[in-house]
Amino acid sequence: MGKRTAPRSPRRTDGLTRERIIQSATELLDGGGEGALTLRALTRRLSTGYGAIYHHVADKDDxxxxxxxxxxxRVLSGAVAGPDPRETLRGLVLGLFDAIDAHPWVGAELSRQPWRPALLDFYERVAQLLDALAVPESARFDAAGTLMNYVLGVAAQNAANARHxxxxxxDRSTFLDAAAAQWAQVNPSRYPFVHAAVTRLREHDxxxxxxxxxxxxxxxIAAL
Amino acid sequence: MGKRTAPRSPRRTDGLTRERIIQSATELLDGGGEGALTLRALTRRLSTGYGAIYHHVADKDDxxxxxxxxxxxRVLSGAVAGPDPRETLRGLVLGLFDAIDAHPWVGAELSRQPWRPALLDFYERVAQLLDALAVPESARFDAAGTLMNYVLGVAAQNAANARHxxxxxxDRSTFLDAAAAQWAQVNPSRYPFVHAAVTRLREHDxxxxxxxxxxxxxxxIAAL
DNA sequence: ACCCCGTTGGATCGGCGCTCCAACAAGCTA
DNA sequence: TAGCTTGTTGGAGCGCCGATCCAACGGGGT
Structure with a gap:
């Protein structure tokens, strides 16, 4: 006769959408880093259950x-094309850099999944601008790939720094102080260059x- | 009266060492990728328990x-210094590339932890060779960092490819075929360069x- | 009034990293 | 030899994770 099932939370009236889920996930990631995105935290934030989320999303990777x-x-649509291709290219990759600076988890995810369609757009823009820079077609493949690899490397680096x-x-300054102190302790005769880099490390941007x-x-690339 | 505790496995006679644990971990990683290294798998492979492992190792990250x-x-000790700094530098980073090609999980880990002491040695060697290439001291910091970022970017890329x-x-060829087929399907008018890169993708090394x-x-660098 | 059927919430599962502790072996003391 | 100490060892158990599964809903069509 006792209640055989626990009382159930009232069903939500506003529909749950993929967009709302993605937005909440982004907020969790921005707020607490990559580790903060758990399905449990997401159900709490959205006041729902796993079923509802998995109805709109394949899995956590998705x-x-x-x-x-x-x-x-957003980065791609925000990039503006100017008359100077070199400046436009710098602005494009700088936009990606800033976005990853603001959302470090993006950097980690990009180095984990470097073949997402959104990166294809990026590749295309880069190659297009290299063409405008008169890079011969034969070298464009290597050049674009190299530039992308560099950008993704920096992205991963920034993500790692943010995680630490x-x-x-x-904060950043005490972090750099600690790193510099650690580097300063290394044997100067064995690591002359690293030791000399300590000064620059603290003032670098x-x-x-x-x-x-x-x-x-x-x-x-211009020499190709 | 019944046995209150389960019969315990016989105690090992050969001592467990940090080196043996690391070696077994490496074998697991090489054999099954990053996901294959679990403490349970490690206890099975070493026929031991968690306590024994955690006595020699701080945690999984360690x-x-x-x-x-x-x-x-091993990469660093295997790199040989020749008379030509440019060739030596190429050999050094190529050694890292090959090591990551053989152990893709290293690439993922390096982009996760880019400040390990072992990488400091790498940085030092790179800076030293840049000095030999007559890169002015003022530009060496940026140059070495840029090269390292590029190398780590490629490392992460390779790790991601191996994971997929x-x-x-x-195998690799069918993977490239699938990727090429996917790229070939993209709208050629919207992605002319990516579309043109399909041919190169299949034959590239x-x-x-x-x-x-x-x-x-x-x-x-030479222009600095 | 009925019954779909797309959604929703949550119990549950297996697996994970890790903690904690009893069991043990080897060395030291007396 | 007998006891005690100390460094290792093996494994039960904890709290968390992603994911599955299904009962419970409720708006729309008949």
Whole structure:
């Protein structure tokens, strides 16, 4: 005679959509890093159950990929094409850099899934701008791939840095101080260059260093 | 009166060491990819329990990092220094490329933990060779970082490819065929360059393309 | 009034990393 | 020899994870 089933939460009136789920997932990721996206946390945030979520989303990978595509699409649509292809290219990759700076989990996901359709658009734009830079067709494949690999490498690096920052609960300057202190302790005779780099490490700007790398590649590409 | 505790496995006679654990972990990783390294699988393979493993190893991250350091150290000690710094540098990064090709999980781990001490040695060697290539001291910091980022980007890419290959249980050629087929389906008018790249994708060699990227970088460096 | 059937919420499952502790072997002390 | 200490070992159990499965709903068509 006792209640055989627990009282059930009232059914939601507003429909759950894929978009709303992806948006909530993005908020979780932005707020607490890659580890913060769990289905349990998502059900809590959306006040729903697993079934409802899995009705709109295939699995967690699908969700993470969709959130990544979302960010990437915004980057692409925000990139403006100017008269100078070199400047346009720099702006394009810088847009990706900034997006990953704002959403570090995107960097980690891109290096895990480098063949998403949204990256195809990126590849296309890069190749198109290389064409405008008079890179011969024979070298465009290698050049575009190399540039993309560099950008993705920086993306992963930034994602890793952000992860460590979040774990240690410190701000950027103390993090750099700790890294510099660690580097400063290495044997200067065995690691002369690393030791000398300590000074630069503390005053360097990730964004500028990224652009410096892009320029190195563009200079090398121009010689092809 | 019944046996209150289950009969216990006989205690091992040969001592368990950190090295043996790392070696077994490496075998698991090489055999089944990143997902194959679980503590349960490790206890089975070593015929032991969790306690014994955790007595020698801090946690799973420590284990993975140690296995990665192991591979990386071997790469560094295997790199030979020749008279030509440019050739030596190419050989150094190519050694890393080949190691990651043989142990793709290393690539994933390096992009997750890009500040391991073993990578510091790598950084040092790169900077040293850039110095030999007459890269001015002011540009060496950016140049070394850029090259490392590129190499790590390729590493992550290769790791991702290996993961997909392992998941789909196909060989490389059919994988490339599938990728090419997917790319060939994209709208040629919207993606002219990607569409044109299909041909090259099927005949391209990862190793050669990696070296082409290194050469682009070296050309760009020479202009600093 | 009926009954679909697309949605929803949550119990449940197997597997994971990790903690904790009893059991044991080898060495030391007396 | 007998006891005690100390460093290892094996495994039960905890809390979490992603994912499955299904009963319970409720709006729309008949």
């Amino acid at each position: 969700l993470l990929a969709a959130a990544t595509d979302d960010v990437l699409t 920052l979040a774990d240690s609960n410190t 990730d964004r500028e260093q990224f652009l410096a790398g892009v320029d190195i590649f563009l200079t090398g | 284990l993975l990092a140690a296995a990665t350091d192991d591979v990386l150290t 290959l392992a998941d789909s249980n196909t 990862d190793r050669e393309q990696f070296l082409a990227g290194v050469d682009i970088f070296l050309t760009g």
